[in-house]
Amino acid sequence: MKKKKLNSLEDVFDFAINNIKDQMGHITIAIGGIPKISSSNDIIGNCIQEWIPQWLEDNGLEMIANPNSQQFPDFIATLDGKEYAMEVKCWNGENSPAFDLANFDGFYRAVYDNPEMLNAKYLIFSYKPTTHGFQITNIFLKNVWEITKASKNYPIGLQVKQGSPYAIRPFPFHKHPSTSFSSRREFVEAIQSTREMFPLDNMIDPIEWLINIEERFEILTGEIL
Amino acid sequence: MKKKKLNSLEDVFDFAINNIKDQMGHITIAIGGIPKISSSNDIIGNCIQEWIPQWLEDNGLEMIANPNSQQFPDFIATLDGKEYAMEVKCWNGENSPAFDLANFDGFYRAVYDNPEMLNAKYLIFSYKPTTHGFQITNIFLKNVWEITKASKNYPIGLQVKQGSPYAIRPFPFHKHPSTSFSSRREFVEAIQSTREMFPLDNMIDPIEWLINIEERFEILTGEIL
Numbered sequence: 273m274k275k276k277k278l279n280s281l282e283d284v285f286d287f288a289i290n291n292i293k294d295q296m297g298h299i300t301i302a303i304g305g306i307p308k309i310s311s312s313n314d315i316i317g318n319c320i321q322e323w324i325p326q327w328l329e330d331n332g333l334e335m336i337a338n339p340n341s342q343q344f345p346d347f348i349a350t351l352d353g354k355e356y357a358m359e360v361k362c363w364n365g366e367n368s369p370a371f372d373l374a375n376f377d378g379f380y381r382a383v384y385d386n387p388e389m390l391n392a393k394y395l396i397f398s399y400k401p402t403t404h405g406f407q408i409t410n411i412f413l414k415n416v417w418e419i420t421k422a423s424k425n426y427p428i429g430l431q432v433k434q435g436s437p438y439a440i441r442p443f444p445f446h447k448h449p450s451t452s453f454s455s456r457r458e459f460v461e462a463i464q465s466t467r468e469m470f471p472l473d474n475m476i477d478p479i480e481w482l483i484n485i486e487e488r489f490e491i492l493t494g495e496i497l
Numbered sequence: 498m499k500k501k502k503l504n505s506l507e508d509v510f511d512f513a514i515n516n517i518k519d520q521m522g523h524i525t526i527a528i529g530g531i532p533k534i535s536s537s538n539d540i541i542g543n544c545i546q547e548w549i550p551q552w553l554e555d556n557g558l559e560m561i562a563n564p565n566s567q568q569f570p571d572f573i574a575t576l577d578g579k580e581y582a583m584e585v586k587c588w589n590g591e592n593s594p595a596f597d598l599a600n601f602d603g604f605y606r607a608v609y610d611n612p613e614m615l616n617a618k619y620l621i622f623s624y625k626p627t628t629h630g631f632q633i634t635n636i637f638l639k640n641v642w643e644i645t646k647a648s649k650n651y652p653i654g655l656q657v658k659q660g661s662p663y664a665i666r667p668f669p670f671h672k673h674p675s676t677s678f679s680s681r682r683e684f685v686e687a688i689q690s691t692r693e694m695f696p697l698d699n700m701i702d703p704i705e706w707l708i709n710i711e712e713r714f715e716i717l718t719g720e721i722l
Contacts, residue, residue, distance in 0.1 A: 295529030301544040303633065308548045315543050320527040322540065323533045382557030407526065434659045 278333050279352045281393050285413035287331065288324075290397070297323075301397050308440030309404055313364050315370075316406050320362045320397055344374045344382050357392035363410045365398030369442045373416065376437035377475070378468055383460075384476055387489040390456055390497075394419060398446065402413065410446065416451045417459035419445040427465035436468045457497050460485065501560050504577045506618050510638035512556065513620070522548075523630030530690065536588050541631050542596075545587045545622055569599045569607050570617050579642075582617035590623030590634045594667045598641065601655065601662035602700070606691055608685075609701055612714040616680055619644060623671065628703075642668040642684035644663055645676045652690035662695045682722050685710065 278284050278305075290463040299310040299319050305345050325347060335358070345357035363369045372378075373394075378489040383389055396419070412419075419442040423429045429441040445452055453459045460482065468476045476484075489497045503509050524535040524544050530541060535541075550560050559575040560583070570582035587595045599607075599620075608614055621637040621644070637644075644667040646656045654666040670677055680682045685707065692703045701709075714722045 276716045292529060296527035297526065299524065299526045299535075299544075301522065301524045301548050303522035303545070303548055303552070304517060306552060310524075310544050310547050312543065312547060315540060315547065318537065318540050318543075319524075319535050320528070322535050323528055326533045327528070327531060373518060386659045434661075436659075 278328075281349070281351065281356055281358070281395075281413060284328065284333060284351070285395065285411065288397075291459055292327075292397075292408050294408065295412050296398070296402065296405060296407050308358065308361050311399070311401060311405065315378060316399060316401065317362050317364070319432075320406075320408075321360050324360050324362075324397065325394070342378075343376070344379055345389060357389050359394045360397075361394055363395035364398060365400055365436040365446070368444045369396075369398075369419070369446070371442065372431070372439035373420070374440050376466070376470075377472070379399055379440060380463060380475070380481070382487060383463070384481055387485045387497075388492045390416065390460065390485075390489065391493065392416060395409060405459050407462075412446065414445065416454065417454075418449070419443070420459060420462070421452050422462060426469065430466060437466060460497065503553075503556065504584070506574070506576065506581055506638060508619075509553065509558060509574075509576070510620065510636065513622075513636050517552075517594065517622075517633050518636050521627065521630060521632050536626060536630065537628070541624060541626065542587050542589070545624060546585050547629075549585050549587075549620070549622065559666065567600070567603075569604055570614060579612070582614045584617060584619045585622075586619055587622035587624060590625055592620075593622075593669045594644075594671070596667065597656070598645070598667055599665050601665055601691070601695075602697070604665060605688060605700070605706070608688070609706055609710060610708045613717045613722075615685065615710075616718065617641060633698070637671065639670065640681065642679075642681050643674070644668070645684060645687070646677050647687060650663075651694065652687040653684075655691060662691060672710065685722065687716040 278287060299315060300307045301310055329335055335347045337347055338345060345359050347358040349356045349358045361371045363371050393457045394414045394416065396414060397408055398410045399406040400409045421427055421442065421443050429443050430437050431439040431441055453462065464478045464482050502510060510605045525532045525539060529568055554560055554639050559565045561568060564570055571694045572583045574583045586596045586598050619638060619639045619641065622633055623635045624631040625634045645654055645665065647670050654668050655662050656664040656666055678687065689707050711722045
């Protein structure tokens with residue numbers, strides 16, 4: 273594997289495609305020197321999500337993990353002096369992607385506090401379990417609005433627990449990429465509509481939320497929301 | 498490691514104590530031949546729970562995993578022609594034991610259907626994370642009533658989610674073993690009282706539940722509840 277300076281997230285993506293796609297993986301746990309192979313999906317998913325950032329760091333990418341591992345984003349990556357919010361996700365590509373994109377309430381608040389996080393990039397790996405491990409079958413670099421869309425019952429793919437919005441969920445973007453939200457703004461409006469469906473005391477008012485994000489997103493990034 | 502015929506769960510426990518206690522463990526994930534060490538608690542816990550049954554099978558214990566991995570019990574072990582319901586648990590011994598013993602509603606129903614499951618044995622491992630992996634620090638073989646007790650707010654250690662009982666939780670039995678429930682019957686009555694606190698439509702009535710379990714437990718096991 274040749275080292276190459278990674279100057280952008282597109283470089284990171286190309287690097288992953290060139291070096292990891294189609295590769296086989298395996299997980300071994302040894303106790304007292306006796307090795308066994310682990311093959312449950314939970315373990316594979318968690319392990320890949322732990323392996324990828326270490327491997328990217330080995331290859332010169334500066335990544336700072338979020339001290340709160342439950343919070344969005346997973347990492348801040350520094351590329352060519354610029355910081356990027358970055359999430360690393362993976363799923364068993366034989367099923368629909370079932371990873372949580374974020375806790376709904378937490379995301380609603382985090383985006384309000386840091387609207388530039390809407391530009392976070394998702395580096396996503398699909399794998400296929402094999403007899404002795406797994407194979408990395410595909411890799412995606414996506415914006416959040418490219419892996420989400422309205423679901424049957426809600427303005428966005430949403431896991432609802434006992435009447436409250438819980439996790440924002442992706443749709444099978446790998447199969448039907450063209451049906452995602454078409455823009456960042458459409459995604460943000462879907463979050464707003466979802467909040468309106470599930471109002472919460474002491475939470476920022478959805479109208480104020482959007483106006484405020486719109487304004488500050490432009491100041492912070494120079495781009496129109 | 499010398500093979501020895503395992504004739505009882507006490508044999509299994511002795512075998513684990515003699516061969517695994519104080520041993521170091523490590524988890525490696527390799528993708529495309531590049532190995533990394535995994536060290537998150539989630540992964541360690543899941544991996545140990547996957548390693549132990551494989552290792553016991555290597556050593557001649559017949560274990561049949563529950564096809565529904567979310568349901569109690571994890572395994573049916575056959576020892577000397579007799580079947581035992583068995584759970585394998587582990588936790589980071591530097592914290593309080595936080596593993597779920599069972600989903601409350603599922604357990605309430607399962608014990609009603611199969612009262613002999615009250616004799617299920619818990620083979621429990623505590624570990625300590627180390628720089629490159631973990632160490633198995635202690636091993637316990639327990640009955641369910643030896644790892645539970647009344648909590649501050651409920652008749653049993655209970656995780657409550659949005660007003661409903663969710664998971665039955667152990668207490669720090671490794672530190673204060675003498676404060677557990679003193680008998681199987683005391684444990685069963687605590688489950689009954691918890692159900693009375695959280696009545697559920699279409700669920701077996703708690704009074705009938707206990708009478709029925711009492712009667713059938715004796716028929717099935719020859720022991721008094």
